[in-house]
Amino acid sequence: MEDGETEGVEKVRDILRDNSHSLKISRVHPEIKRRFKKLAAEEFMDDYGMLLKFLMDGLINRDVAELHERLNVVEEQIAELLLKDKKEEPQERVIRMCDGTVRRLKRGNGGKEK
Numbered sequence: 001m002e003d004g005e006t007e008g009v010e011k012v013r014d015i016l017r018d019n020s021h022s023l024k025i026s027r028v029h030p031e032i033k034r035r036f037k038k039l040a041a042e043e044f045m046d047d048y049g050m051l052l053k054f055l056m057d058g059l060i061n062r063d064v065a066e067l068h069e070r071l072n073v074v075e076e077q078i079a080e081l082l083l084k085d086k087k088e089e090p091q092e093r094v095i096r097m098c099d100g101t102v103r104r105l106k107r108g109n110g111g112k113e114k
Contacts, residue, residue, distance in 0.1 A: 023052070 028036075040051040093105040 023048075 036048075036051070037046075040046050040048050044051045044054070091106065095103045095105065097103060
């Protein structure tokens with residue numbers, strides 16, 4: 001390679017190295033882009049990376065909080081169902097024999113007759 005070409009290649013490498021943490025996003029609505037830039041300028045001294053991190057942290061925290069809330073609701077529903085099943089459990093078990101007699105067994109006494 002000639003010296004001019006080598007310098008050009010080195011210049012491109014330097015640009016790529018300097019932009020190794022860059023992020024390019026396309027197809028962003030102009031209003032969203034304007035609001036993003038404004039918020040970055042006002043709150044993060046034009047640091048798009050810190051604004052993006054702030055926004056992502058907020059989303060993650062919101063999602064985790066929402067998940068915990070949903071789990072709490074499910075736990076409450078399970079507890080209610082378990083209590084309901086316990087209350088509805090009959091205290092006696094009635095067995096009708098082939099000869100027409102009836103035997104009543106009390107729950108919780110190991111299946112022995114009353």
